[in-house]
Amino acid sequence: MKGHKRDIVSTGKAPLKSPVAVSVGLHLLVFGIALAGWSWNTPPEPEPRSISARLISPEPRPTPVVEEQDEADKEQERKQAQAREQEEAERQRQAEEKARQEAERKAQEEARRREEERRQQEAQAKELAEKQAREREAARQKAEAEAKERERQKAEEERKRQEEAKRRAEEEKRRQEEQRKKEEAERQRREEEARKEAERKRLEAERRLREQQLEALADQARQEREAEARRQQEAAAARAREAQMQSESDKYQALIRERLKQAWYPPSSANENMTARLQITLLPTGELASVKLVGSSGNTAFDNSALSAVRSLNRYPIPDNRDTFERYFRQFMIEFNPQRLR
Amino acid sequence: MFMKSRSRCSGSFLKTPVIACLVLFLTASLGARAELLIRITEGAGSAIPIAVVPFAESGSMPAGDKVGSIVQADLTMSGEFRPLEPSKMLSLPSERSEVYFRDWRMLGQRYVLVGQLTRNGDRIQARYELFDVNQEKRILGETAAVPASNLRSLGHHISDRVYEAITGAPGVFSTKLAYITVSGEGEQTRYRLQVSDVDGKRSKVRLESREPILSPAWSPDGKKLAYVSFETGKPVIFVHELATGERQKVADFPGLNSAPAWSTDGRSLLMTLSRDGNAEIYRMDLASRNLTRLTDHWAIDTEAAWDHADRGIYFTSDRSGGPQLYHMERPGAEPRRITFGSRYNARPRPSPTGDYVYYVHQRDSAFHIARTNLETGEETVITRTGSDESPSVAPNGRLLIYATRQNGEGVLTVVSADGGAAYSLPASEGEVREPAWGPVTR
Numbered sequence: 213m214k215g216h217k218r219d220i221v222s223t224g225k226a227p228l229k230s231p232v233a234v235s236v237g238l239h240l241l242v243f244g245i246a247l248a249g250w251s252w253n254t255p256p257e258p259e260p261r262s263i264s265a266r267l268i269s270p271e272p273r274p275t276p277v278v279e280e281q282d283e284a285d286k287e288q289e290r291k292q293a294q295a296r297e298q299e300e301a302e303r304q305r306q307a308e309e310k311a312r313q314e315a316e317r318k319a320q321e322e323a324r325r326r327e328e329e330r331r332q333q334e335a336q337a338k339e340l341a342e343k344q345a346r347e348r349e350a351a352r353q354k355a356e357a358e359a360k361e362r363e364r365q366k367a368e369e370e371r372k373r374q375e376e377a378k379r380r381a382e383e384e385k386r387r388q389e390e391q392r393k394k395e396e397a398e399r400q401r402r403e404e405e406a407r408k409e410a411e412r413k414r415l416e417a418e419r420r421l422r423e424q425q426l427e428a429l430a431d432q433a434r435q436e437r438e439a440e441a442r443r444q445q446e447a448a449a450a451r452a453r454e455a456q457m458q459s460e461s462d463k464y465q466a467l468i469r470e471r472l473k474q475a476w477y478p479p480s481s482a483n484e485n486m487t488a489r490l491q492i493t494l495l496p497t498g499e500l501a502s503v504k505l506v507g508s509s510g511n512t513a514f515d516n517s518a519l520s521a522v523r524s525l526n527r528y529p530i531p532d533n534r535d536t537f538e539r540y541f542r543q544f545m546i547e548f549n550p551q552r553l554r
Numbered sequence: 555m556f557m558k559s560r561s562r563c564s565g566s567f568l569k570t571p572v573i574a575c576l577v578l579f580l581t582a583s584l585g586a587r588a589e590l591l592i593r594i595t596e597g598a599g600s601a602i603p604i605a606v607v608p609f610a611e612s613g614s615m616p617a618g619d620k621v622g623s624i625v626q627a628d629l630t631m632s633g634e635f636r637p638l639e640p641s642k643m644l645s646l647p648s649e650r651s652e653v654y655f656r657d658w659r660m661l662g663q664r665y666v667l668v669g670q671l672t673r674n675g676d677r678i679q680a681r682y683e684l685f686d687v688n689q690e691k692r693i694l695g696e697t698a699a700v701p702a703s704n705l706r707s708l709g710h711h712i713s714d715r716v717y718e719a720i721t722g723a724p725g726v727f728s729t730k731l732a733y734i735t736v737s738g739e740g741e742q743t744r745y746r747l748q749v750s751d752v753d754g755k756r757s758k759v760r761l762e763s764r765e766p767i768l769s770p771a772w773s774p775d776g777k778k779l780a781y782v783s784f785e786t787g788k789p790v791i792f793v794h795e796l797a798t799g800e801r802q803k804v805a806d807f808p809g810l811n812s813a814p815a816w817s818t819d820g821r822s823l824l825m826t827l828s829r830d831g832n833a834e835i836y837r838m839d840l841a842s843r844n845l846t847r848l849t850d851h852w853a854i855d856t857e858a859a860w861d862h863a864d865r866g867i868y869f870t871s872d873r874s875g876g877p878q879l880y881h882m883e884r885p886g887a888e889p890r891r892i893t894f895g896s897r898y899n900a901r902p903r904p905s906p907t908g909d910y911v912y913y914v915h916q917r918d919s920a921f922h923i924a925r926t927n928l929e930t931g932e933e934t935v936i937t938r939t940g941s942d943e944s945p946s947v948a949p950n951g952r953l954l955i956y957a958t959r960q961n962g963e964g965v966l967t968v969v970s971a972d973g974g975a976a977y978s979l980p981a982s983e984g985e986v987r988e989p990a991w992g993p994v995t996r
Contacts, residue, residue, distance in 0.1 A: 461590065469592050477664065478597040480634060480952050481722030513722025516686060516693060520664055521594070523688035544590035551595035 460531045461540040467529035476521035478550045479513040486511055487549040488518035494541055496534065498527040509548070518548040601636035601975070602720065604629060604665040605658055608640055609680070610648035613673025616702050621671060621680065624709025625716065627753055628727040631968055632717060632953065633975025638663055650683060650692065658687045667716055678702050684716055694719040706756060726948045727752055730992035731955065732770040732779055733966060737984030747781060749796065754966070754979035760796065770988060771814050776995040780804070780814035780823060791825055793840070805838065813857045818864050826856040835869055837885070848885050857901045862908030868892070870900040879913055892926060895933045899924075901944065905951045905971065912945045912954060923956050936973030946991040947971065957987045
């Protein structure tokens with residue numbers, strides 16, 4: 213068709229007698245061709261096959277369309293037509309009987325009409341042949357169309373399949389996308405959860421840390437309190453120890469005093485002005501390590517009485533506590549000074 | 555220049571720590587010097603344990619008490635010692651090498667006296683040592699010799715030496731006692747002035763009389779006794795020389811002549827005379843027989859004794875309505891009443907140290923010996939017996955002898971001057987009264 217048009221165009225290049233007419237003609241031609249091409253190209257609209265099924269009715273109403281359609285159908289049609297023709301023939305024979313006069317009368321007419329009819333039949337046959345040719349052509353075309361259609365359908369199917377595949381792919385893709393999204397969402401959810409979990413953990417950790425810190429602070433405070441309490445306790449204990457030592461010292465001083473009092477025989481010559489001062493050194497066992505007269509009374513008998521008294525104790529009563537002993541009784545002074553004389 | 559400044563610098567740097575150190579050291583040493591001091595102001599108040607080991611003897615010894623026994627008895631009588639019974643001794647050492655202090659210490663003894671006696675012709679020599687058990691030290695080591703007949707004197711001498719070594723005060727075991735004994739009844743009644751050792755042994759009658767003898771008083775040298783004798787029918791004061799038995803009538807004034815008391819110089823006697831109508835106290839100079847009247851009161855003043863300084867006198871006077879003690883600080887001074895505790899306080903005897911006066915003291919119808927602390931005025935009854943009289947203080951002031959009644963008889967009892975231990979002298983025949991403790995003589 214393009215070639216055709218090209219041809220026309222090329223003729224258009226020939227010298228023009230009337231450009232408008234040429235143009236109009238050309239346009240018309242093009243339009244006509246286009247129209248012809250259009251109608252040519254327009255594929256015959258296939259009759260929906262289902263119609264015949266729907267139009268089953270006792271009244272045979274053969275339609276060319278129907279006949280056109282299918283060999284089997286046509287056979288069927290034919291058989292039906294035969295049946296119908298037989299019935300018709302019966303009817304006709306019966307009618308002929310009645311109508312033989314009529315037929316006779318009409319014989320000439322009949323003959324003429326038959327002639328006419330034969331001619332018509334011939335025309336009809338010719339037309340039929342033509343029609344059949346057309347039909348074959350149509351069938352061919354139809355087959356072709358059908359093939360085309362099949363092609364098309366196939367293509368369509370292919371397309372559809374492809375579309376389907378595409379759709380499926382898309383579906384798949386979508387699904388995958390959804391899946392992905394879902395997974396993403398899941399992932400995000402998980403991430404979120406993880407984040408939340410992490411956050412929670414962090415908070416928890418922070419809380420724990422805070423708690424730990426608080427605890428540590430409390431602990432520290434407690435420890436400080438305890439340390440303070442301990443210090444105070446220790447101080448108190450030290451004081452108590454001191455007091456204990458003091459009281460122990462007092463106690464053992466009293467014991468020593470009592471023992472020495474029992475051991476001392478102040479001589480007759482003693483008087484209140486006499487004082488003998490002795491430095492005592494004890495062993496941790498309470499035994500006397502040494503005694504030294506560091507201050508004489510001026511009276512030998514008196515000094516001796518003191519020395520003798522101090523030496524007379526086998527073992528001095530001393531505290532068990534070594535500290536107290538070391539502090540007070542390792543070395544100490546004894547002063548003999550009579551206050552109550554006989 | 556640099557060196558100079560540096561040395562100055564280091565010098566000043568050095569000083570500070572040194573001072574700080576010194577301060578610290580001082581503080582520390584002050585702290586450390588706060589040394590425990592225990593004061594002992596009271597003694598056991600009981601007798602001192604002493605082991606008097608029987609003396610070893612070589613050669614024949616006279617019969618009678620052993621020296622060790624005499625010493626034990628003396629020390630026991632003093633009230634200040636508690637001699638260990640020889641039966642309890644683990645060993646009988648007689649010299650240092652034999653003394654195991656541990657043993658004596660175990661026995662609780664403070665002192666151990668060991669010795670040995672050796673016969674040397676008619677004399678006996680003693681060698682004795684006294685040990686301080688605790689100090690493991692010999693505190694006395696001497697020798698002494700006496701005629702074999704005078705072993706008791708040796709014992710008393712050793713007692714004196716031991717006593718002095720331990721107590722620091724002279725012993726009185728070699729002193730004498732004078733006292734009066736009464737025996738017999740009616741026509742047979744005899745009054746005897748006797749002199750004995752302090753333990754009552756070796757008593758000798760110096761005067762025997764049908765009439766009462768009263769108030770013997772020792773001269774300070776221990777050679778004479780003054781006393782009141784009724785031998786002439788009335789109280790007369792005699793001075794009796796013990797060595798010769800020579801007697802002098804020193805106060806034979808009308809009325810009462812009584813209560814003689816020697817001054818410490820031995821040159822004068824205090825006495826109570828009523829020659830002027832009332833009993834007053836006089837001092838008689840023995841050489842000139844001159845009298846000085848010391849009291850002048852309508853009441854009775856008697857029983858005078860010099861105070862320890864020989865400056866003033868103590869005496870008994872009933873000028874307050876009953877007998878009470880008075881002290882006249884010096885002759886002619888206004889007498890000051892000393893006793894207030896009861897209605898009857900008489901016969902004052904001051905202690906040789908001047909801190910107490912002893913006297914007869916009535917309390918609840920019983921008569922005791924009491925003493926008053928002259929410084930504090932505190933009065934203490936020191937005897938537990940009930941009819942006590944005639945106190946006489948030992949020259950060391952530690953002991954007191956007095957007369958009392960035991961089982962209806964008059965006896966002499968020695969008691970610690972503080973009222974501790976009491977020791978009754980063995981009764982001789984009859985009743986014993988008016989003891990007088992003689993002076994320490996060397």
